[in-house]
Amino acid sequence: MSVFNLYSHYYNLLYRNKEYAAETSYILDLIHEETQGAESITELGCGTGGHAVHFAEKGFTVNGFDLSQTMIDEAEKKKKSLPESVADRLKFQVGDIRNLVSFPESDIILSLFHVMSYQIANQDLINTFKTVKTGLKPDGIFIFDFWYGPGVLSDKPQFRMKRFEDEAVGIIRFTEPNLVPDENVVDVNFTLLITDKSNGKTSEINELHRMRYLFLPELNFLLKACGLEVRKSYHWMTKEKPTVETWYCCLIAGHAAHD
Ligand SMILES: C[S@@+](CC[C@H](N)C(=O)[O-])C[C@H]1O[C@@H](n2cnc3c(N)ncnc32)[C@H](O)[C@@H]1O
Known part of the structure; x- marks a missing residue:
């Protein structure tokens, strides 16, 4: 898998307006519904640490993992800008x-x-x-979001163009999705046209992100096969049940009662 x-390199600018603080509050609320006194978080696919930083500010220790060295480097840069007491609670690793293998068990994944x-x-x-199963404490909670199949199929992904800018670069991002229904996948082709403001030169980046849309019955099945079970599923950032209009679904799971 060679995405990101x-x-x-441009992730923080592209997602500058993503509401990491509000999302962290939402997840905290979900955590408090399920368990009290949680202190430790393992974050799978932590990226540049957008959520991790907010969780550390709330007093959690966060152990973040990501496949991309560049994303981890950016997360480390963010960590360096934090007060020592917060930074000490953060660990980022590729x-x-x-x-x-062999990472400490945590209250929350x-x-x-x-x-x-x-x-x-x-x-x-x-x-x-399986990683979650081995890394989650007995009363631990696993929370993740995903592309929800019914929503993706009822409101199919569309071509999009968006502009971004900071003091160094201007970026035009084209998003060209291609639905591959046989595989429950959307091939998302990103093209970035990046103009360097210091010399006016424009370069181009192309990256294919294959995204699987998922359905609750298959997630139930796969989680159960790994000794986990679904507790709740919500339309992202709400406490509403997902509907055919839901694109982003949030799922809360834990260890299966009878494993
Ligand atoms: C859209 S980004 C989200 C990053 C971060 N969670 C955030 O909210 O900004 C998806 C991330 O998942 C990471 N990722 C995807 N597959 C992975 C894998 N198998 N192991 C570790 N990281 C993975 C990518 O490298 C990327 O950083």
Whole structure:
């Protein structure tokens, strides 16, 4: 899987307006519904640490893993800008969530902003859920979001163009999705046209992100096969049940009662 290479250099600018603080509050609320006194988080696919930083500010220790070295480098940069007491609670490492070995058990395992939809094959999902099974304390909670199949099929992904800018660069991003229904996958082709403001030169980056849309029955099945069980599923950022209009679904799971 070789995504988030060149794209990741511009990740913080592309997602500058993403509401990491509000999302962290939402996840905290979900955590408090299920368990009290949680202190430790393992984050699978932590990216540049957008959520991790907010959780550390709330007093959690966060152990973040990501496949992309560039994303981890950016997370480390963010960490350096934090007060020492917050930074001390953060650890970022390169790692593939499908085969993480020997990391400390935690109260909470999170995987946010569609990381699970990057796990394309059933075996990728199973391996990731096995990671969760071994890394979650007995009363621990696993929360992740994903592209919800019914919503993706009823409101099919569309071509999009968006502009971004900071003091150094201007970026035009084209998003060209191609639905592959036989595989429950959307091939998302990103093209970035990046203009360097210091010399006016424009360069181009192309990156293909394969995204799997998932259905609750298959997630129930795969989680159960790994000794986990679904507790709740919500339309992202709400406490509403997902509907055919739901694109982003949030799922809360724990160890299966009879494992
Ligand atoms: C859309 S980004 C989300 C990053 C971060 N969670 C956020 O909210 O900004 C998806 C991330 O998942 C990571 N990822 C995808 N598959 C992975 C895997 N098998 N192991 C580790 N990280 C993975 C990518 O490298 C990327 O950083």
